[in-house]
Amino acid sequence: MPDSTEMSESSIFICESSQIEEGGRGVRFPLTAAGEDAIGFVVRFEQEVRGYLNRCAHVPMELDWNQGEFFEASGLYLMCATHGALYEPDTGKCAGGPCRGGSLKQIKVIEKEQKIFWQPDDFFRPVIA
Numbered sequence: 001m002p003d004s005t006e007m008s009e010s011s012i013f014i015c016e017s018s019q020i021e022e023g024g025r026g027v028r029f030p031l032t033a034a035g036e037d038a039i040g041f042v043v044r045f046e047q048e049v050r051g052y053l054n055r056c057a058h059v060p061m062e063l064d065w066n067q068g069e070f071f072e073a074s075g076l077y078l079m080c081a082t083h084g085a086l087y088e089p090d091t092g093k094c095a096g097g098p099c100r101g102g103s104l105k106q107i108k109v110i111e112k113e114q115k116i117f118w119q120p121d122d123f124f125r126p127v128i129a
């Protein structure tokens, strides 16, 4: 686990564990961020599931030009397709490009019994249908 988040009644299912492979395509999911509709995503890096808000720290745009494609060719960094910002997959910190000093905003994720969930908090809330 990327942190010590435990499952709770408010944990929300994202996808099956088998849907995200190491360094492969991510899975997007809807949420609200500070009350605004937004998209989160999960990817797998160093065997752990990592969850982030799909919003570049440089300009608030989604990272994946092709939906679900977050890793650049080497599989070592997450990349914003628009102007090439690179982020560390394990911390979300900017590793190069125009995001200088910025970070992706982490979403708490939990992997349990071959399923992946996210955990709402004060900032990230579920979308009300």
Ligand code: FES
Pocket (backbone or CB within 6 Å): 056, 057, 058, 059, 060, 061, 080, 081, 082, 083, 084, 085, 097, 098, 099
């Ligand atoms: S919008 Fe992401 S690198 Fe510019």
